[in-house]
Amino acid sequence: MSARPIPADIFERAEILMDQFSAIxxxxxxxxxxxxxDREYRAAAPAQCGLTAAQRDLLKFIEGYIVDHGHSPSxxxxxxxxxxxxxxxxxDMVQRLVERGRVSFTPGRARSITITAGM
Known part of the structure; x- marks a missing residue:
């Protein structure tokens, strides 16, 4: 079996779990x-799986901004x-959220970010 590259978000989660279970x-x-x-994590926060901490923060900011202002932020x-x-x-950060199916936006148009899948 050949080793596959590990995506950054999975590597980050692995580090957290290694710390959590270091005594085993x-x-x-x-x-x-x-x-x-992992099962508990996915059940508790399925929409957060596959996002880095920075991506979760960005999505949370965009969602909050839309709620507060009625339109997406620039x-x-x-x-x-x-x-x-x-x-x-x-x-680039918004584009990563687009790739993960969390938001969509119209390039070249201000305030066109739409949440497609929330936190």
Whole structure:
């Protein structure tokens, strides 16, 4: 079996689980505990699976902004709202949410972000 590259969000979750179960020395028990923890995690927050912490924060910000203002934020407002100095990285971050099916937007049009799957 060839090893596949590990996506960053899965690697992040693996690090959390390794810390959580660091005292377990039996391999089978460790694997069983990780499987059970993953099932609980997915049941508790299925929409959050597959998102990095930064992506969850961005989605939460966009959802809150829409609720508060009745329309989506501009990229400049997103940058300010999540603590970025420029709006350049915002497009990439929103694009990752598009790829994960969480939002859609019309390129070249301001305030066109639509939530397709929430937190």
């Amino acid at each position: 020395t039996d391999d089978r028990e460790l694997i069983a505990q990780v499987i059970m923890a 990229f400049s407002e997103i940058a300010e709202g999540i603590g970025l100095k420029s709006k350049g990285p915002v497009h």
